[in-house]
Amino acid sequence: MVVLPSNFILLVCAAIVGSIVGFIIYGLIVGFENTLQEPGASDLERGSAHSENDNAARLSELEKAGVGSEARMGWKEIAERLEQLEGGQGLRFGIPATFGGGFAIIERNPDYLGEGQKKYVLKLEKDEGLAGQARPYWSSDKPKDLARWVGDRLGALEG
Secondary structure: OOOOOHHHHHHHHHHHHHHHHHHHHHHHHHHHHHHHHOOOHHHOOOOOOOOHHHHHHHHHHHHHOOOOOOOEOOHHHHHHHHHOOOOOOEEEEEOOHHHOOOEEEEEEOOOOOOOOOOOEEEEEEOOHHHHOOOOEEEEEOOHHHHHHHHHHOOOEEOO
8 A cells, every 4th residue: 555645645736736827827928928019919810701991901902002993803793704704714813912912813614514624713823924824723613702712812803
């Protein structure tokens, strides 16, 4: 039989309580430091449901980058234009640097009649000349899926 000293259980309990209190104090200190260092933490991306203030900030950044509002389209208008495309035709969008920059091309898949093919293809590339030759990033039979992707990133229609 193992006999433990009478103070052993008291020491173990004190160590556990001390660890918990230390952990809580450490968490509070680190939390306050992060709050003081990152005052704009509430401005982080909150998913696809942006408030009007977020959209206004995104639009002002885009205008600073030199992309005029006449080139931007809503996703519904993009989807309507995609439905009017013939096989092999596409729309070219400039993506602002805020969202990674580069170019996005959504085109009607010329191989659509083939087995297992999707109707629309999205291609991405940093260089405008290479965007048309890029491998498809995403394909879909629904134009609104690809249109929303470009619209959420404030893609501006290129000539």
